[in-house]
Amino acid sequence: MAGHGGASDERGRLVADPFDYRVTKQGGLIVSRGGRVVMTVGGGDAARLIVALQRADDSQAQHLLARASGNYRRGNERA
Numbered sequence: 660m661a662g663h664g665g666a667s668d669e670r671g672r673l674v675a676d677p678f679d680y681r682v683t684k685q686g687g688l689i690v691s692r693g694g695r696v697v698m699t700v701g702g703g704d705a706a707r708l709i710v711a712l713q714r715a716d717d718s719q720a721q722h723l724l725a726r727a728s729g730n731y732r733r734g735n736e737r738a
Contacts, residue, residue: 673718673721673722673725674721676692676693677692677721678690678691678692678697678720678724678725678728679691679692680712680724682709685701686701686705686706686709687699687701687702687705688700688701688705688708688709690727690728692728698727698728698729700727704727708723708727711723712724
């Protein structure tokens, strides 16, 4: 994989290329980044994530979405 770096690099990417999400009428969650859908979440997972996103500030929401999408490096949560 290209690129090495720590959590600060990941934070920089989340600011420069943030995740976006939208709640569907059915209660699902569509997560996108750069205008492309990266994943959809349904059921109980979507309900829990929506509640967490509503309580989160922008930075926390970005990390929740990154973690949910699997686009988050383990071990870099704390810096």
